[in-house]
Amino acid sequence: MHPLHTCLLFHLLMYLGRSAATINGELAPENSMLYMASVQNSKGHLCGGFLISEDFVLTAAYCDDGITHVVLGTHNLKSVNDDNKISIKEKYKHESYEKVTTGNDIMLLKLSKKVSLNGRVQTIPLPTSGMNNQDDCQVAGWGAIETDGPAVDDLRVVDVSIINLEVCTQVWGRLPDNVICAGGYGTDKGFCRGDGGGPLVCNGKAVGVVSFNIGGKYPDVPNVYTDVSKYLPWICSIICSP
Known part of the structure; x- marks a missing residue:
């Protein structure tokens, strides 16, 4: 350029x-990347994210756009049920984040409950x-x-x-x-x-x-x-x- x-x-x-x-x-193979999370709002998928503990997902700060829940445990977003959807209890956007152009584009999402780590969900x-x-x-x-x-x-x-x-x-x-x-x-x-x-x-x-x-x-x-x-x-x- x-x-x-x-x-x-x-x-x-x-x-x-x-x-x-x-x-x-x-x-992605079905048995791979079991930490992947779909970060969603009322309209559906908005951003990606990834599970780093039983109750925290890491994502980008700019994804904070009416998000309400994450989907875990499936590679196919048409295969979503109440067991896959976990509401977001609290959002922790980096305190120095202003916009993508100035950096610190990172955010933690605390889930409403701890998830069970199993053959479909891993950190x-x-x-x-x-x-x-x-x-x-x-x-x-x-x-x-x-x-x-x-x-x-x-x-x-x-x-x-x-x-x-x-x-x-x-x-x-x-x-x-x-x-x-x-x-x-x-x-x-x-x-x-x-x-x-x-x-x-x-x-x-x-x-x-x-x-x-x-x-x-x-x-x-x-x-x-x-x-x-x-x-x-x-x-x-x-x-x-x-």
């Missing part, structure tokens, strides 16, 4: 982050340190599978590669602090509309939260995630409390 365009594009991110899903992904561990550019990573969600396409009912997953942060910053022109770049930019794989809040999973750990990319000709720029490792003290301050 031409560097003269990067500044203007940056100021469009708040809109485009909401309008951007798993491009060129495949159906995913968080990282203990920063990223390795060679890590094998995936992103998953119920978002669109093509630019401007509709969201899907079946969970899809796609392999993505980590992009060096210096390269990512040069391409974007400016980035918030505490982010990871992966997918897009020279590949035909990444996230899109409806995948926001879902996890970037590397070596079995949720290292990132889907935050933003850019609409239009996909993929002109790298996809951007909130770096979970930078928020571990904040997460623990909430979920580790008595």
